[in-house]
Amino acid sequence: MQTGSAVAGMFSLEGRIAVVTGGATGIGAGITTVLAEAGATVVIADIDEASARRQVALLTGAGHSAGAVQVDLADEASIVRACEEVVDTFGDPWILVNNAGLQDRELLLESTASQWDRMNAVNARGPFLMTREIARVMAAAGEGGRIVNIASAALVGSVVRGLVAYTASKGAVLGMSQASAFELAEHKITVNTVLPGGVATPGAIAATGPVPEGPARRTPPLGRCEPRDIAAAVCFFATPAARYITNQVIAVDGGFTVS
Numbered sequence: 001m002q003t004g005s006a007v008a009g010m011f012s013l014e015g016r017i018a019v020v021t022g023g024a025t026g027i028g029a030g031i032t033t034v035l036a037e038a039g040a041t042v043v044i045a046d047i048d049e050a051s052a053r054r055q056v057a058l059l060t061g062a063g064h065s066a067g068a069v070q071v072d073l074a075d076e077a078s079i080v081r082a083c084e085e086v087v088d089t090f091g092d093p094w095i096l097v098n099n100a101g102l103q104d105r106e107l108l109l110e111s112t113a114s115q116w117d118r119m120n121a122v123n124a125r126g127p128f129l130m131t132r133e134i135a136r137v138m139a140a141a142g143e144g145g146r147i148v149n150i151a152s153a154a155l156v157g158s159v160v161r162g163l164v165a166y167t168a169s170k171g172a173v174l175g176m177s178q179a180s181a182f183e184l185a186e187h188k189i190t191v192n193t194v195l196p197g198g199v200a201t202p203g204a205i206a207a208t209g210p211v212p213e214g215p216a217r218r219t220p221p222l223g224r225c226e227p228r229d230i231a232a233a234v235c236f237f238a239t240p241a242a243r244y245i246t247n248q249v250i251a252v253d254g255g256f257t258v259s
């Protein structure tokens with residue numbers, strides 16, 4: 001039987017380095033807070049330097065270990081440089097959370113290829129390139145690793161009008177999670193996916209496009225969630241306790257699908 005401290009160790013991220021894309025605000029800020037509280041050194045990889053600095057100050061002010069690198073997920077060279085900077089400045093990451101994403105809406109019949117391309121560049125191609133870069137470092141270190149991808153409950157029907165490109169980009173994230181879970185298993189790197197329900201974040205509130213009408217407007221049985229609710233599922237997948245769990249999907253949506 002495990003002792004209390006052995007169980008605590010299974011859920012501790014002490015000594016681990018976690019890279020969180022889009023960790024400066026919204027759900028990502030919640031993820032950085034919870035991972036830091038679990039003991040990780042958190043590196044925020046975000047395009048918004050000022051907000052990243054604010055979140056780092058909050059974390060370090062609370063006694064946690066945190067830093068930031070600037071990255072544009074739409075730009076391969078920026079991703080390669082940012083991942084090198086993470087390793088040079090903080091050391092080899094053991095956790096990657098692909099969280100950053102755009103949420104702007106465009107009606108299908110009025111949609112443009114440029115919106116599709118932009119959405120998929122940041123939401124799908126960005127996580128693919130981040131995974132490639134960080135998984136290379138994890139594989140070379142030979143100590144396994146944890147990758148958690150943030151998709152969306154849009155994939156289980158929590159949609160509003162205008163989410164065609166967005167939902168497609170999240171479908172790509174889910175497909176990438178499955179295929180990379182298989183390829184990375186030989187390196188003891190797990191890859192899992194979290195599907196958040198609606199969270200009133202800066203990005204969700206500021207998203208442009210048609211009025212958001214549709215099933216996602218209904219309140220799920222457990223009510224609206226907070227960034228911390230999403231972060232709890234991410235944190236579980238990131239712990240040593242989840243070493244035998246890969247290619248799994250958790251919807252953190254307050255029971256949306258039973259309502």
Ligand SMILES: NC(=O)c1ccc[n+]([C@@H]2O[C@H](COP(=O)([O-])OP(=O)(O)OC[C@H]3O[C@@H](n4cnc5c(N)ncnc54)[C@H](O)[C@@H]3O)[C@@H](O)[C@H]2O)c1
Binds near residue numbers: 200
């Ligand atoms: N908020 C919701 O209701 C909701 C629901 C389902 C899924 N999600 C997903 O959760 C994730 C976080 O959403 P959120 O609501 O916190 O978003 P948000 O817009 O509030 O925060 C996103 C963060 O990503 C950063 N970012 C944006 N573009 C970037 C780029 N090109 N390169 C690097 N960083 C970039 C932003 O600066 C910001 O810090 C997204 O993937 C989103 O699709 C959100």
